Amino acid sequence: MAQTETRTTITQVTAPRARRFRLSSITPSSRYYWLRLLLENPAAVLSIGFIGLIVVLAVLASWIAPYEPTFVNPAERLRPPSREHWFGTDDLGRDVFSRAVYGARISLVVGLAVMVGSMLLGSLIGLIAGYYARVDTLLMRIMDGLEAFPSILLAIAIMATLGSALENVIIALSVVYAPNIARLVRSTTLMNKRQPYVESARAIGLRDSVILRRYIFLNSLSPLIVQCTFVVAFAILAESSLSYLGAGVPPGIPTWGNMVSDGQAQLQRAWWIAVFPGMFLFLTVLAVNLLGDGLRDALDPRVRKR
Amino acid sequence: MTAYILRRLLLLIPVLLVVGVIVFTLIHLIPGDPAAVMLGREATREQVEALRERLGLNEPFHVQFFKWFTNVLRLDFGNSLFLDQPVTRALLDRVQPTGLLTLYSLTLAVLIAIPAGVVAAVRRNSLLDRLLMVFSISGVAIPNFFFGILLILLFAVILGWLPSGGYVDITDDPVEHLKHMVMPTLALSFSAAGLMARLVRSSMLDVLHDDYVRTAYAKGLPHRHVILRHALRNALIPFLTIVGISLAGMLGGSVVIETVFNIPGMGRLLVQSVTRRDFPVVQAAVMVVAAVEVLVMLLVDILYVYIDPRVRYGSD
Numbered sequence: 141m142a143q144t145e146t147r148t149t150i151t152q153v154t155a156p157r158a159r160r161f162r163l164s165s166i167t168p169s170s171r172y173y174w175l176r177l178l179l180e181n182p183a184a185v186l187s188i189g190f191i192g193l194i195v196v197l198a199v200l201a202s203w204i205a206p207y208e209p210t211f212v213n214p215a216e217r218l219r220p221p222s223r224e225h226w227f228g229t230d231d232l233g234r235d236v237f238s239r240a241v242y243g244a245r246i247s248l249v250v251g252l253a254v255m256v257g258s259m260l261l262g263s264l265i266g267l268i269a270g271y272y273a274r275v276d277t278l279l280m281r282i283m284d285g286l287e288a289f290p291s292i293l294l295a296i297a298i299m300a301t302l303g304s305a306l307e308n309v310i311i312a313l314s315v316v317y318a319p320n321i322a323r324l325v326r327s328t329t330l331m332n333k334r335q336p337y338v339e340s341a342r343a344i345g346l347r348d349s350v351i352l353r354r355y356i357f358l359n360s361l362s363p364l365i366v367q368c369t370f371v372v373a374f375a376i377l378a379e380s381s382l383s384y385l386g387a388g389v390p391p392g393i394p395t396w397g398n399m400v401s402d403g404q405a406q407l408q409r410a411w412w413i414a415v416f417p418g419m420f421l422f423l424t425v426l427a428v429n430l431l432g433d434g435l436r437d438a439l440d441p442r443v444r445k446r
Numbered sequence: 447m448t449a450y451i452l453r454r455l456l457l458l459i460p461v462l463l464v465v466g467v468i469v470f471t472l473i474h475l476i477p478g479d480p481a482a483v484m485l486g487r488e489a490t491r492e493q494v495e496a497l498r499e500r501l502g503l504n505e506p507f508h509v510q511f512f513k514w515f516t517n518v519l520r521l522d523f524g525n526s527l528f529l530d531q532p533v534t535r536a537l538l539d540r541v542q543p544t545g546l547l548t549l550y551s552l553t554l555a556v557l558i559a560i561p562a563g564v565v566a567a568v569r570r571n572s573l574l575d576r577l578l579m580v581f582s583i584s585g586v587a588i589p590n591f592f593f594g595i596l597l598i599l600l601f602a603v604i605l606g607w608l609p610s611g612g613y614v615d616i617t618d619d620p621v622e623h624l625k626h627m628v629m630p631t632l633a634l635s636f637s638a639a640g641l642m643a644r645l646v647r648s649s650m651l652d653v654l655h656d657d658y659v660r661t662a663y664a665k666g667l668p669h670r671h672v673i674l675r676h677a678l679r680n681a682l683i684p685f686l687t688i689v690g691i692s693l694a695g696m697l698g699g700s701v702v703i704e705t706v707f708n709i710p711g712m713g714r715l716l717v718q719s720v721t722r723r724d725f726p727v728v729q730a731a732v733m734v735v736a737a738v739e740v741l742v743m744l745l746v747d748i749l750y751v752y753i754d755p756r757v758r759y760g761s762d
Contacts, residue, residue, distance in 0.1 A: 285464025288736040290698025293716075297732045300720040301472045377589055381702050384591045385717050397589075404595055404706070407603055407610075415599070418592035426587035 177438035184434025187427035205238035228412040254375035257314030262321025270329025328360035369432035523730035544711035551634040563646025585640030594633035611708040638692040690746035
């Protein structure tokens with residue numbers, strides 16, 4: 141605690157008015173240098189823009205979508221893209237654009253919730269395994285076991301047990317990606333726990349939970365943030381695969397995955413039903429991945445040289 | 447050396463045991479009575495009771511697990527609830543399509559990745575290098591089922607060159623078999639090829655600056671010879687791990703790809719069994735794939751000892 145206080149005072153003394161935000165004024169010694177590096181990376185900026193757009197679509201879906209996503213209109217079946225129906229209509233006459241906009245909600249909710257879920261679960265396991273040598277082997281063998289399954293297979297198996305529901309998709313995927321996070325946090329914990337500042341924290345009598353939270357976990361944060369971005373991308377992909385297979389969210393709710401699946405049956409007559417939601421999916425995952433790459437380059441100066 | 451392999455084989459036991467516990471526990475996580483869930487709403491109480499008895503659900507957990515696991519070790523997964531045949535039989539009938547699809551995809555990915563990665567590293571920052579990066583990044587981001595559907599749209603619907611799905615046994619008609627496998631193989635290998643190519647590129651870049659490569663050039667060896675004989679050989683060592691990992695990805699991906707192209711393999715059976723709530727089949731398929739994956743990773747580790755003389759694990 142005392143250390144952080146000293147550091148803030150020093151920054152305040154040397155850079156009293158760094159608050160007025162200009163990218164070029166952030167120097168390599170600043171705490172926000174990574175942000176400057178990130179925003180100087182065109183791919184990352186484009187990605188942030190695209191993700192922002194998808195977030196807006198998802199949040200404002202009920203205002204943006206011109207039709208109800210489940211509104212069936214037999215008179216308008218299989219219409220190609222037009223001014224009334226930007227992405228055309230499907231075999232039940234439902235508006236593909238409106239459904240794709242609502243589909244963004246499921247993808248984003250799953251992506252974020254799985255990120256939080258697997259981060260909490262994985263960090264907890266990783267911290268305990270790394271800090272307490274006694275349970276390390278047991279915990280990591282369980283993680284090995286979980287990682288022996290190809291991730292989509294484990295997700296399918298868990299979904300088969302729990303039944304199709306949004307929260308079950310989130311639980312299943314959080315369990316699937318937790319080992320990955322746990323391994324990362326364990327390795328940083330092993331490294332951090334031998335550092336002098338942890339020893340001194342222990343020497344002044346701080347409780348383990350405090351040491352783990354403040355001194356070890358916070359120091360694992362930057363690789364963890366990068367990893368979390370990739371978990372979001374994996375989770376969005378996995379959710380769409382589950383939906384495509386009919387093992388994810390219940391079929392009535394429009395998701396990009398089950399839209400592609402519906403569209404496959406109509407591929408001969410109406411390519412747009414599968415292609416538009418598929419492109420949304422592809423571009424979103426691409427953007428999240430590029431953002432992850434950008435964050436990694438910005439946060440880890442060693443990779444930067446490459 | 448032998449000691450190392452033996453130790454690795456022994457380490458296999460706990461991992462497989464954990465895998466078994468996970469697979470077995472899944473069935474007990476079913477909310478409510480698993481037997482009732484499996485049989486559906488129309489089942490009578492007698493039928494449910496009979497199934498409980500047959501699955502041994504009335505016995506204590508550890509007894510059930512022990513019985514189940516010893517049977518699994520003898521490759522006996524019980525009977526399918528839906529197919530009216532032993533699960534092992536049902537899986538064996540569907541091994542060929544899945545096995546061949548994975549094999550083709552892995553081969554294709556390696557055949558694309560090595561030359562692409564080497565050329566990209568040697569001509570760093572060239573147009574080809576950039577194209578490869580785009581290819582590789584897209585491969586990771588595009589869902590394999592969507593890529594498969596784009597292939598169907600192009601090659602089956604628009605051009606009419608290839609069948610849009612289905613499977614022909616290789617012994618019945620090899621040509622038709624290959625025709626049916628072209629698109630599934632492309633769809634399954636895309637992301638792995640991109641990842642592998644990126645890895646070959648970066649490990650080639652590492653190696654190209656090493657002293658022994660400079661020495662080789664200094665001796666006056668031709669460029670081609672230095673790249674292929676000296677640099678590539680060492681660059682391929684980390685490649686082996688990625689091959690193992692990609693195989694896992696492909697085994698998982700085949701579940702999806704078999705559904706896209708309607709291929710009667712293990713993955714398709716798994717997906718069908720999930721909707722039919724045929725849990726013995728789900729358990730068996732998941733268990734088999736996980737076991738194959740664990741064995742492949744073991745094989746990779748053992749191969750390292752042969753390939754890379756610097757690796758001296760247990761012997762010292």
